[in-house]
Amino acid sequence: MADRSMIFPKFEFxxxxxxxxxxxxxxxxxxxxxxxxxxxxxxxxxxxRFWESPARPWFVIxxxxxxxxxxxxxxxxxxxxxxxxxxxxxxSAPDPRDDGITLLAETLRExxxxxxxxxxxxxxxxxxxxxxxxxxNSLCAALVPHRVVDGTGAIQRVREVKSxxxxxxxxxxxxxxxxxxxxxxxxxxxxxxxxxxxxxFQAELLHEGADWVSYVAGGAGQGGYGDVISPAAAEPLATxxxxxxxxxxxxxxxxxxxxxNFAIGPASDAMRRAYDxxxxxTEDALTQLQPGQRAADAHRILADGIRRRGGxxxxxRLGHGLGVTxxxxxxxxxxxxxxxxxxxxLTLEPGMEIAPxxxxxxxxxxxxxxxxxxxLSPRAPDQxxxxx
Amino acid sequence: MADRSMIFPKFEFxxxxxxxxxxxxxxxxxxxxxxxxxxxxxxxxxxxRFWESPARPWFVIxxxxxxxxxxxxxxxxxxxxxxxxxxxxxxSAPDPRDDGITLLAETLRExxxxxxxxxxxxxxxxxxxxxxxxxxNSLCAALVPHRVVDGTGAIQRVREVKSxxxxxxxxxxxxxxxxxxxxxxxxxxxxxxxxxxxxxFQAELLHEGADWVSYVAGGAGQGGYGDVISPAAAEPLATxxxxxxxxxxxxxxxxxxxxxNFAIGPASDAMRRAYDxxxxxTEDALTQLQPGQRAADAHRILADGIRRRGGxxxxxRLGHGLGVTxxxxxxxxxxxxxxxxxxxxLTLEPGMEIAPxxxxxxxxxxxxxxxxxxxLSPRAPDQxxxxx
Numbered sequence: 001m002a003d004r005s006m007i008f009p010k011f012e013f014x015x016x017x018x019x020x021x022x023x024x025x026x027x028x029x030x031x032x033x034x035x036x037x038x039x040x041x042x043x044x045x046x047x048x049r050f051w052e053s054p055a056r057p058w059f060v061i062x063x064x065x066x067x068x069x070x071x072x073x074x075x076x077x078x079x080x081x082x083x084x085x086x087x088x089x090x091x092s093a094p095d096p097r098d099d100g101i102t103l104l105a106e107t108l109r110e111x112x113x114x115x116x117x118x119x120x121x122x123x124x125x126x127x128x129x130x131x132x133x134x135x136x137n138s139l140c141a142a143l144v145p146h147r148v149v150d151g152t153g154a155i156q157r158v159r160e161v162k163s164x165x166x167x168x169x170x171x172x173x174x175x176x177x178x179x180x181x182x183x184x185x186x187x188x189x190x191x192x193x194x195x196x197x198x199x200x201f202q203a204e205l206l207h208e209g210a211d212w213v214s215y216v217a218g219g220a221g222q223g224g225y226g227d228v229i230s231p232a233a234a235e236p237l238a239t240x241x242x243x244x245x246x247x248x249x250x251x252x253x254x255x256x257x258x259x260x261n262f263a264i265g266p267a268s269d270a271m272r273r274a275y276d277x278x279x280x281x282t283e284d285a286l287t288q289l290q291p292g293q294r295a296a297d298a299h300r301i302l303a304d305g306i307r308r309r310g311g312x313x314x315x316x317r318l319g320h321g322l323g324v325t326x327x328x329x330x331x332x333x334x335x336x337x338x339x340x341x342x343x344x345x346l347t348l349e350p351g352m353e354i355a356p357x358x359x360x361x362x363x364x365x366x367x368x369x370x371x372x373x374x375x376l377s378p379r380a381p382d383q384x385x386x387x388x
Numbered sequence: 389m390a391d392r393s394m395i396f397p398k399f400e401f402x403x404x405x406x407x408x409x410x411x412x413x414x415x416x417x418x419x420x421x422x423x424x425x426x427x428x429x430x431x432x433x434x435x436x437r438f439w440e441s442p443a444r445p446w447f448v449i450x451x452x453x454x455x456x457x458x459x460x461x462x463x464x465x466x467x468x469x470x471x472x473x474x475x476x477x478x479x480s481a482p483d484p485r486d487d488g489i490t491l492l493a494e495t496l497r498e499x500x501x502x503x504x505x506x507x508x509x510x511x512x513x514x515x516x517x518x519x520x521x522x523x524x525n526s527l528c529a530a531l532v533p534h535r536v537v538d539g540t541g542a543i544q545r546v547r548e549v550k551s552x553x554x555x556x557x558x559x560x561x562x563x564x565x566x567x568x569x570x571x572x573x574x575x576x577x578x579x580x581x582x583x584x585x586x587x588x589f590q591a592e593l594l595h596e597g598a599d600w601v602s603y604v605a606g607g608a609g610q611g612g613y614g615d616v617i618s619p620a621a622a623e624p625l626a627t628x629x630x631x632x633x634x635x636x637x638x639x640x641x642x643x644x645x646x647x648x649n650f651a652i653g654p655a656s657d658a659m660r661r662a663y664d665x666x667x668x669x670t671e672d673a674l675t676q677l678q679p680g681q682r683a684a685d686a687h688r689i690l691a692d693g694i695r696r697r698g699g700x701x702x703x704x705r706l707g708h709g710l711g712v713t714x715x716x717x718x719x720x721x722x723x724x725x726x727x728x729x730x731x732x733x734l735t736l737e738p739g740m741e742i743a744p745x746x747x748x749x750x751x752x753x754x755x756x757x758x759x760x761x762x763x764l765s766p767r768a769p770d771q772x773x774x775x776x
Contacts, residue, residue, distance in 0.1 A: 047619055048617045048618065049602075049603050049604065049605060050603075050617035052713075052714045053714050054713055054716075055708065055715045055717075055719065074704060075617060078614055078618075079615060079618050092703055092704060093704070094513060094514070095723060096723050099513060122520075123522040124522055125482060125484060126442050126482070127442070128517060128518045128519060128520070132511055132512055133509065133510075133515070133524075134512055150522060198599075202591075202600065206590050207587065210587075211583070211586075212590065212604070214437075214440050215438075215440040215441075216600070217438065227463070228463075230436065230466075230467050231437070231599065316462060316463050316480060316481070317443075320443065325441075325442055326441050327442065328442075329443070331482045333483075336482070336484055337484075
């Protein structure tokens with residue numbers, strides 16, 4: 001890979017910034033303040049695994065006009081200096097007396113009107129405050145009479161519609177995982193403990209080009225697995241197991257998120273039936289989804305399709321956004337009225353019960369285009385693969 | 389590995405909980421509310437990579453008396469049910485109308501006094517709010533007349549002193565990384581692009597027993613590297629490079645965090661001198677650190693030791709805590725007055741300039757005991773290793 005500070009040309013970031021600024025205008029916000037890794041990567045291109053250390057807060061300001069400003073710990077100045085960001089302010093962090101708050105408040109005041117400015121921050125669903133709450137409270141107090149208000153939409157409405165360059169990155173990451181899934185019959189032998197398979201699977205993803213593997217989950221059990229978020233147990237794969245592996249591998253900051261199912265030994269009729277149903281409802285979504293529908297419509301297509309074919313859909317969501325984090329909004333639930341727009345990268349993730357406590361989950365990654373979905377993950381086989 | 393819901397016996401978690409409750413008593417808090425992955429793992433044993441998805445908030449309440457209560461998305465009930473936690477409440481998340489806030493407020497009210505209860509939350513340095521700020525504001529409003537206040541110390545003073553069982557876990561993870569570093573002369577051949585070395589390094593960590601590799605950083609450059617947080621570039625290793633690799637591998641939820649340096653080809657005098665200084669000041673710390681000192685004393689030992697030997701210490705911190713996150717408080721800076729206590733697991737991370745823009749950083753992991761530090765990482769070689 002090339003220098004990761006050059007993942008995209010400057011133009012890509014300028015466009016993102018202009019789109020955020022248009023959203024700020026619509027919402028009458030004077031600036032957007034970002035604290036989370038994904039948002040900061042999105043605006044600046046600043047890519048590092050150093051976020052794994054919770055020690056220091058990081059801030060990026062997108063003013064209503066003009067270029068973004070980074071207010072960051074000194075340890076990040078060198079790397080941020082290799083991005084397109086030119087205005088970089090720093091302090092020696094961690095500082096128990098004042099961990100960047102005074103510097104941040106001063107910087108924000110420079111881009112705000114004289115009085116009554118409105119600073120948006122992500123505060124809604126799927127966001128977090130990646131800074132100490134005490135620091136946030138100090139910041140709000142220091143900024144009076146300016147207000148800190150909900151600016152979630154100003155970043156989410158922008159991030160959710162991917163550029164062609166972003167779609168290409170996600171397609172590349174999907175292809176990496178696809179190549180490893182293709183070799184699963186060689187990797188997942190009977191008798192192999194599931195935790196060892198998880199390690200092999202991660203190593204193969206790296207070998208195929210992932211920069212890192214942020215997420216691996218899966219399960220294996222007689223006739224089906226119990227859930228999809230547990231770490232692997234040491235139990236060996238056995239004839240009669242249904243095996244599922246799901247991964248969020250990352251290349252150049254962009255995730256894939258899809259799974260594959262395998263029968264260890266001959267597939268049971270119940271497994272086959274469930275697989276066929278999930279494959280078919282995914283086909284439904286691939287032909288029926290279109291811009292202008294709601295996230296709830298995607299849920300309806302998948303859930304109704306499972307029921308119509310005699311299955312019982314799982315509760316919870318049946319798909320979601322994808323991009324610079326493993327999962328992004330919207331959520332395919334009956335309650336999510338987010339509009340589906342062309343350029344959204346989404347997962348189709350129908351799941352159903354095979355038997356009480358035994359489930360199967362199928363997942364593909366797509367980009368929604370004007371004419372409908374295009375697959376980014378290589379399509380799963382149309383019949384449940386058996387590892388004999 | 390065994391079932392990860394049984395990483396420790398129940399007694400370990402009961403002890404943690406009692407220690408937190410004692411801290412709550414000292415601070416006159418009626419309950420502690422936790423939202424971050426590490427805190428929730430620490431209290432419950434709930435271990436999953438599913439935290440990678442920002443879609444849903446998770447909550448654990450430690451009341452002043454009685455057992456902890458988990459208030460979590462339905463998708464986690466099965467896995468949480470395999471921990472020692474018995475009182476598990478859930479909702480179907482994500483729910484755009486009310487993502488657990490009403491359920492959480494109701495549950496908190498059960499453990500609070502009739503009026504004027506105080507709920508502590510981590511709000512201080514090295515914490516974040518892993519839930520939407522809008523949800524936090526709704527929660528505070530719903531809880532009136534009860535108050536949400538800073539409860540950082542109630543968890544940090546407990547987590548920072550590790551049990552023997554925790555120390556054993558960290559030692560195991562350190563040994564995994566140590567075995568891979570030992571093989572670096574075979575892995576890091578001249579001409580190999582650094583990004584490919586990063587991939588090999590991660591794969592080897594998995595092969596040696598890491599469950600996952602949450603952090604890899606490093607650098608390579610003629611005479612020294614520029615920073616320690618950048619992703620790897622595609623440039624091939626060349627004679628005259630100083631190579632550093634640093635990892636936070638994870639096994640059973642516990643991190644290591646140490647690095648190793650290598651000269652590609654014969655080491656220059658400047659590299660050797662820097663290595664010798666950093667090795668020597670680490671020895672100073674290994675003999676001089678003791679409980680009752682402050683984090684600032686550790687900084688002084690390392691920084692003064694570098695200066696006394698003619699080097700220029702890097703700014704920022706020169707070591708930190710370690711455990712269920714890659715880095716934990718305290719920070720070895722001149723400003724951090726946190727008391728060093730027996731049972732703390734810490735990194736010694738002295739760094740210095742070799743030449744302008746060229747640095748070297750050395751790192752070891754220790755546990756502080758009554759008589760002083762014990763190494764958890766296998767000690768680095770006493771001379772800079774050369775890969776010839």
